[in-house]
Amino acid sequence: MRIETLAVHAGHEIDPGTGAVTLPIVLSTTFEREADGSYPRGYSYSRSANPNRHALEQCLAALEGGAAAAAFSSGSAATMALFQALAPGGHVIAPTDVYHGTARLLREVFAPWGLETSFVDMTDPGQVERAVRAQTRLIWVETPSNPLLKITDIARVAGIAHAAGALCACDNTWATPVLQRPFELGADLIVHATTKYLGGHGDVLGGGLIAKADDAFFQRIRKIQTTGGAVPSPFECWLVLRGIPTLPYRMRGHAENALKVATFLGKNPAVEAVHYPGLKEHPGYEVASRQMREPGGMLSFQVKGGQDRAFDVAAKVKVFTRATSLGGAESLIEHRASVEGPETRTPDNLLRLSVGLEHADDLIDDLVQALA
Numbered sequence: 289m290r291i292e293t294l295a296v297h298a299g300h301e302i303d304p305g306t307g308a309v310t311l312p313i314v315l316s317t318t319f320e321r322e323a324d325g326s327y328p329r330g331y332s333y334s335r336s337a338n339p340n341r342h343a344l345e346q347c348l349a350a351l352e353g354g355a356a357a358a359a360f361s362s363g364s365a366a367t368m369a370l371f372q373a374l375a376p377g378g379h380v381i382a383p384t385d386v387y388h389g390t391a392r393l394l395r396e397v398f399a400p401w402g403l404e405t406s407f408v409d410m411t412d413p414g415q416v417e418r419a420v421r422a423q424t425r426l427i428w429v430e431t432p433s434n435p436l437l438k439i440t441d442i443a444r445v446a447g448i449a450h451a452a453g454a455l456c457a458c459d460n461t462w463a464t465p466v467l468q469r470p471f472e473l474g475a476d477l478i479v480h481a482t483t484k485y486l487g488g489h490g491d492v493l494g495g496g497l498i499a500k501a502d503d504a505f506f507q508r509i510r511k512i513q514t515t516g517g518a519v520p521s522p523f524e525c526w527l528v529l530r531g532i533p534t535l536p537y538r539m540r541g542h543a544e545n546a547l548k549v550a551t552f553l554g555k556n557p558a559v560e561a562v563h564y565p566g567l568k569e570h571p572g573y574e575v576a577s578r579q580m581r582e583p584g585g586m587l588s589f590q591v592k593g594g595q596d597r598a599f600d601v602a603a604k605v606k607v608f609t610r611a612t613s614l615g616g617a618e619s620l621i622e623h624r625a626s627v628e629g630p631e632t633r634t635p636d637n638l639l640r641l642s643v644g645l646e647h648a649d650d651l652i653d654d655l656v657q658a659l660a
């Protein structure tokens with residue numbers, strides 16, 4: 289089935305008990321067992337499994353074309369479970385511009401635990417190859433990257449990982465399964481902050497980890513999920529699942545608006561540079577055209593005149609909201625270096641946009657007056 293149909297139906301089954309078309313939220317933390325101690329309906333205690341979480345996991349696995357999925361209480365919790373499933377003494381390769389929360393996890397939580405990371409420019413496969421060690425267990429891809437929208441060739445990097453006997457994981461949060469298919473390009477694992485486009489309405493925090501194979505490594509992730517307990521509540525699962533049916537249509541709207549906004553910014557004399565892989569002059573344009581259905585709803589731009597001028601533009605917008613995060617219906621603008629803190633490598637005149645679903649002309653008019 290096509291993704292539009294999967295988004296509407298996967299995990300959305302008629303409730304057998306009531307006939308409800310939308311799965312009710314099952315708040316019970318515990319479930320009745322049979323007299324012999326078994327639980328044939330599959331549920332015993334909500335940390336281990338819950339009907340709403342099960343439905344969401346079925347849906348996530350179907351959307352990405354994976355064999356199994358585990359839902360978490362945030363994108364970072366999903367990321368963390370994947371690193372925890374590796375063993376101390378292992379080595380990870382990650383992009384220098386990986387999501388700053390992921391970099392922080394690797395540097396501040398997992399380095400002391402014994403997992404070493406090499407950060408490389410992943411747009412250059414040569415750098416990835418040179419970083420491989422005998423202990424390399426995982427290559428982490430995030431494309432498009434944050435906030436410069438750099439594009440990594442997933443198939444090339446997955447090939448390098450497999451030649452080294454390592455796994456390739458792809459953070460597909462920004463592209464979503466609608467625009468990018470990491471399993472078809474060779475990735476073994478996919479991570480999502482469902483907080484973003486999958487939830488889609490800025491009202492739920494969540495994460496998902498999808499595995500191409502339901503193998504021993506995924507079973508270890510499942511163990512970390514169910515024994516560690518960083519699981520989303522039934523209501524949070526219900527909200528993410530409620531967002532997903534419109535995902536394919538929302539992604540089309542986000543991408544259409546983003547291309548119009550990026551094209552406008554590229555012609556504005558107050559703008560120094562625009563970073564959007566849908567523009568021909570973007571260094572990742574060719575790879576993005578090959579591996580993405582559309583270039584997505586995120587972009588960033590640098591304003592002439594430095595940080596003060598960037599703050600000035602962000603202060604003047606009226607339709608965009610000054611806030612971090614992405615993937616909701618409303619357009620957001622943020623001075624990314626301020627959000628990332630003192631260790632940031634982001635240019636201080638850069639503003640990141642999560643282009644929402646308003647009319648593109650209203651977004652452009654707003655930027656015209658803010659840049660004037």
Ligand SMILES: Cc1ncc(COP(=O)(O)O)c(C=O)c1O
Binds near residue numbers: 362365434459493494
């Ligand atoms: C690409 C990417 N991955 C992971 C995360 C972490 O997600 P969460 O905030 O749900 O922990 C984010 C958050 O912004 C993100 O942008």
